[in-house]
Amino acid sequence: MALLKIEDLKLDIENSNQNSHILHGVNLLINKRDRLGLVGESGSGKTMTMRTVIQLLPKKTKIISGKVIYQNQNLLQKTEEEMEKIRGREISVIFQDATSALNPVYPIGKQISDIYLRHKGRDKKKALEETVNILRRVGFPKPSESVKAFPHELSGGMCQRAIIAMALMCSPKLLIADEPTTGLDVTIQNQVIDLILDVIKGKDVAFVFISHDIGMVTKACSKVAVMYAGHIVETCTAQRILKKPLHPYTKGLVRCYKTIIGKRMVYIRGSAPELIKTISGCPFEPRCDVAMDICKRQKPKSIQVEKEHWVTCHKWNN
Amino acid sequence: MNQNNNIIQLIDVKKEFPKIVAVNNVSLCIKSNETLGLVGESGCGKSTLGKCILKLLKIDSGKIIYRGNPIHNLPEALFRPYRKRIQMLFQNPLTSFNPFYSIQASINEFCNLNDDLKEKGEIIKKIKYEMNRVGLSQRILTSKPNELSGGQLQRAALVRTLIVEPELVVLDEPTSSLDMSIRGQIINLLQDIQEQLKVSYLIISHNLRVIKTIAHRVLVMYLGEIVEETTTKKLFNKPFHPYTRALLEAALLNINENETKDILKGEVTQTSRNLIGCKLAPRCQYSKKRCFQQKQELEEIEKDHLVRCWRAKEI
Numbered sequence: 349m350a351l352l353k354i355e356d357l358k359l360d361i362e363n364s365n366q367n368s369h370i371l372h373g374v375n376l377l378i379n380k381r382d383r384l385g386l387v388g389e390s391g392s393g394k395t396m397t398m399r400t401v402i403q404l405l406p407k408k409t410k411i412i413s414g415k416v417i418y419q420n421q422n423l424l425q426k427t428e429e430e431m432e433k434i435r436g437r438e439i440s441v442i443f444q445d446a447t448s449a450l451n452p453v454y455p456i457g458k459q460i461s462d463i464y465l466r467h468k469g470r471d472k473k474k475a476l477e478e479t480v481n482i483l484r485r486v487g488f489p490k491p492s493e494s495v496k497a498f499p500h501e502l503s504g505g506m507c508q509r510a511i512i513a514m515a516l517m518c519s520p521k522l523l524i525a526d527e528p529t530t531g532l533d534v535t536i537q538n539q540v541i542d543l544i545l546d547v548i549k550g551k552d553v554a555f556v557f558i559s560h561d562i563g564m565v566t567k568a569c570s571k572v573a574v575m576y577a578g579h580i581v582e583t584c585t586a587q588r589i590l591k592k593p594l595h596p597y598t599k600g601l602v603r604c605y606k607t608i609i610g611k612r613m614v615y616i617r618g619s620a621p622e623l624i625k626t627i628s629g630c631p632f633e634p635r636c637d638v639a640m641d642i643c644k645r646q647k648p649k650s651i652q653v654e655k656e657h658w659v660t661c662h663k664w665n666n
Numbered sequence: 667m668n669q670n671n672n673i674i675q676l677i678d679v680k681k682e683f684p685k686i687v688a689v690n691n692v693s694l695c696i697k698s699n700e701t702l703g704l705v706g707e708s709g710c711g712k713s714t715l716g717k718c719i720l721k722l723l724k725i726d727s728g729k730i731i732y733r734g735n736p737i738h739n740l741p742e743a744l745f746r747p748y749r750k751r752i753q754m755l756f757q758n759p760l761t762s763f764n765p766f767y768s769i770q771a772s773i774n775e776f777c778n779l780n781d782d783l784k785e786k787g788e789i790i791k792k793i794k795y796e797m798n799r800v801g802l803s804q805r806i807l808t809s810k811p812n813e814l815s816g817g818q819l820q821r822a823a824l825v826r827t828l829i830v831e832p833e834l835v836v837l838d839e840p841t842s843s844l845d846m847s848i849r850g851q852i853i854n855l856l857q858d859i860q861e862q863l864k865v866s867y868l869i870i871s872h873n874l875r876v877i878k879t880i881a882h883r884v885l886v887m888y889l890g891e892i893v894e895e896t897t898t899k900k901l902f903n904k905p906f907h908p909y910t911r912a913l914l915e916a917a918l919l920n921i922n923e924n925e926t927k928d929i930l931k932g933e934v935t936q937t938s939r940n941l942i943g944c945k946l947a948p949r950c951q952y953s954k955k956r957c958f959q960q961k962q963e964l965e966e967i968e969k970d971h972l973v974r975c976w977r978a979k980e981i
Contacts, residue, residue: 389845390816401821505933533707536933544681559848604846615850615881619815635873 350417351554352378352401352522357414359396359578361623368623370396372578372631373414375650378522382554385586386567387601391620392560392665397575398524400420402423403431404437418522437467440515442525442544446507446532448474450499456510457483457495482513483549505536509543516547523548524556529564556657562605566590569657574598577621577631582648584657594659596636630662638663670734671697671868673834674719674752678696678730679738681711681718687939688714690890691728696834701860701867703881703898705874705913709934711890712870716836718840719868720754722746750780757839770807771824780830784840796825799854799862816847821855828859837869841876853880874917878902886910889938889945892923892964896971906967908950944975952981 359371371393378384388394399405401416404422408443416423418439422430443525451459460482461475468475476495483491486509499507508528525544529537544567548555559565565572566586574582575593582595590606593599600616607614610654618635630636633643640662648662672695681689688711704712717723719730721737730738737748756762773793777783779974783792800821808881811819820840827835828952831878840856841849853876861868870878873930877938884901886894886909898963905911912929930949936947943960947953956976964972 389847487692501934503935517802533928533934535707535912538916539933562846580792600847604850611879613850615854616847617851619848620845 351380351382351419352376354397354401354416355415355417357397357416357421359400359405359414360410360412361392362408362410363624366624367410369626370409370578370623372399372627374575374578374580376573376580376583378556379520380554381552381575382571383569384554384556385569385572386556386558386575387560387562387565387572387621391577391623392575393578394503394575395526398441398526398556398558400659401524402435403428403442412471433467435462436515436520437518437520438520440518440520440525442508442511442515442523442528444527444530446504447499449511450507452499455496455498456502456507457497460495460510460514460517463514465516478517479513482517486510486513486543487514500582504532505540508532508540509665512544512547516598519551520553522554522556524558526558527560528557529559531584537564544568562589562601565632574601577627578623579631579660581632581660582658584659588657594653594657594664595632595661596638596663597632606622630660667961672731673698674717674731674733675731676719677729677731679715679718679730680726680851681723682726686936687890689725691717692887692890692892694885694892694895696866696868698833698866699860699864700883701869703877704868704882704887704946705872705877705884706868706887707872707913707934709889710887712887713838715887716754716838716868716870719834719836720752721748741787748782750782750830752836753827753830753834754836755820755823755827759816760811760825760843762823763819765811766855768808768810768823769814772811773822773829776826777869782809783830792829793825796828799828799859800824805890815848816844817851820844820852822842824852824855824859828863831863832865832869836868837867837871838870839873840869842873843869849876856880867880875901886913890962891945891974892972893946893974894972895964900971906973907975908952908981909946952977 354374354376355392357371357374361368361370370552372454377534386394401423407434414616436469450616457479461479464475464478479495483494488509528544529540532540538614541564557565566589569586572584572586572589573580582598589598590602593602603614621631629644629646630648633639637641642662648660648665650658650660652658653664670819675695677693679689680691692715706712714723718725725738725857729736732748737745774789777789783789794804802818802821806814806818841852844852857880859865869877869880873920884896884898885892886907894910901910905914908929915929929951931951932949938948941947944957944962947957962974962976964974967973
C-alpha cells in the first residue's frame with residue numbers, strides 16, 4: 349500500500365538573474381515497509397526531493413508543479429503548523445553531518461526528550477525514561493549517564509547514534525536517512541547502517557536511504573531509484589540493479605563500482621549538466637555512448653521493462 | 667636499498683599536539699617515479715604527516731631528508747627553493763581557490779611567488795600548456811571557482827600544482843570530494859602525468875579502490891603509527907594486520923568471503939593513544955593479554971612486508 353507518492357515534482361531555485369532547475373518532474377512511490385535507496389551524484393536532486401517531502405526547503409526555492417501525497421494528504425498544501433506535527437512524529441530524518449545536526453549547547457538527553465515532550469505529552473519523567481531506553485537500543489553502553497553528555501564529548505559515530513535515537517523516538521512511519529554515513533570512518537559506516545536496519549526491523553516503518561554509494565544502498569535496501577540531474581532514470585530491485593542495469597548512466601555507475609582490477613579506473617566521460625540550462629532532451633545524452641538523434645530532441649518517458657523495473661531511456665522505447 | 671634513488675626519506679618523525687601524539691616515530695621513503703599510498707581513518711595522522719613533509723607543520727623530532735639534504739630544520743628562507751619541488755594537491759578544490767579570483771588570477775598569484783616564472787608571457791604560455799595536458803579548455807581561465815564543476819576545478823588545481831614542475835606531489839584525498847563517475851578521470855590523469863613527468867606521489871586517502879589503482883607501495887596507519895607496510899599487490903592479496911583486513915572488508919574488497927566478519931568493535935577512541943601495547947587491542951577481536959601489555963615493533967614477516975602485530979602469523 350502506498351505510503352508516500354511523489355507526482356511530477358518540479359522545483360527551481362531562484363537566483364538573481366537565472367533560475368536553477370533542480371527537479372524536472374520526479375515521480376516516486378514508497379509503499380509501507382519499503383526500503384528504498386535513492387542513488388545519485390551530488391547535485392542530482394536526491395536531497396532536495398526528500399526535503400520537499402518534509403517541507404524543509406532552503407529559501408528562494410519554488411515548487412513549479414507536483415504533489416507529495418502522504419497517506420492521502422498533499423503535504424505541499426499543509427501549513428507550517430500542520431507540518432510541525434508531521435515532522436519527527438510521522439516522518440523523521442537522519443541528517444548527514446551528525447555533529448552539526450545536534451545543538452552544541454544542550455546535552456543529548458535533553459534534545460532527545462524534547463521530541464517526546466513535543467509530540468507525546470508533557471510527562472518529563474516518562475520522557476527521560478523513554479530517552480534512556482532508546483539510547484540503550486542504539487548502543488550507548490551507559491545510557492543513564494550519556495543523557496547528560498554534550499555533543500562535543502561524543503565521537504562522530506556516537507553522535508550519529510544519538511541522531512538515530514532522536515529520529516526513532518516517536519516511531520515514525522517514514523524514516524529518511526540522508527547520507528547517514530558520509531562523515532564517518534569506513535570501519536564505523538557498516539556499524540551505523542546495521543544499527544539502523546536493526547532498529548527498524550519488524551517495525552511498521554518505511555525507510556528511504558539517500559546515498560551516492562551504490563554498493564552501500566544495494567546492501568541496505570530492497571528497491572533502488574537512480575537519480576540523474578533532477579530526473580529519476582531507473583527504478584528496480586536492489587539485486588537486479590547490480591546484475592542487470594539498463595540505463596546507460598546506471599550501467600556506468602555500476603561499472604565504476606564493480607571494476608577494481610587493473611591499473612586504470614573506470615569513469616563516465618564528461619560531467620553532470622549545469623543546473624541553469626534547460627534540458628530539452630535526455631539529461632544524460634551529452635555523456636552517453638549509445639545516444640541517438642531522438643535523445644537530443646525529446647525527453648524519454650519512464651517505461652516498464654519488467655515487473656518492478658522502470659527505466660527512462662529512449663533505447664527501451666521499442 | 668639504494669639511498670640515492672630516494673626522493674624523500676623520513677626517519678622517526680614525531681609530531682605532537684597538546685595532549686596528542688599525532689605522528690609517532692614514522693619512517694618512510696619515496697623513490698623517484700613512485701607512488702606511495704598512505705591509508706587510515708580520520709585522526710590517524712595521515713594528513714598531519716603530509717603537512718610535515720611540506721613543512722606546513724614543524725616536526726618535534728626525527729629527520730626529513732630530501733635527496734640527501736636534511737630539510738626539517740631549515741629556516742623558511744632556505745626552505746623556499748624546496749617549496750616548488752614539493753607540491754600539494756588538496757582535498758576540496760572549492761576551498762583551495764580564492765572565490766573572488768578568476769582561475770587565471772589564482773594561478774598567476776602562485777607563479778609570482780616563484781623566481782623562475784616571473785615573466786608574464788612565459789607564464790601564460792606555461793599555463794596554456796599545462797591546461798592542455800590536464801584536458802581543460804582555456805575558456806575556464808576567466809571563470810570564478812563557483813562556476814566550475816568539482817572535476818574541472820580539481821584539474822585547475824592540478825595545473826597550479828604542476829606549473830612549477832615539482833618532483834614530489836602530496837595528494838591529500840584528491841578525489842574524495844568528487845563524484846564516483848568523475849573519480850576515475852582524475853586518477854587516470856594523475857597516472858598519465860606521472861608517466862610523462864616522472865614525478866613521485868604520496869597519496870593520502872581512505873578510499874582503497876583509489877589506492878589499489880594508483881599506488882605502488884602502501885603504508886597503513888592507525889593512531890599515528892604505521893601498522894603495515896608493503897607493496898600494493900601483497901597488501902590486497904594477503905593483508906596481515908587485523909586493521910588492514912577490517913579496512914578491506916569495509917570497502918567490500920575482501921576476496922575471502924568466508925572469513926569471519928566484524929574484526930573490529932567500537933570506534934577509534936583517543937584514550938587508546940596512551941596504551942603501552944597495540945593501540946588497536948581494545949577494538950580487535952583477536953587481541954590477547956600480550957597485545958595490551960607489550961609494545962610490538964614493525965616486523966618483517968615476509969620480504970618487503972612489515973607488520974606491527976603480535977599475532978599476525980597465527981590469525
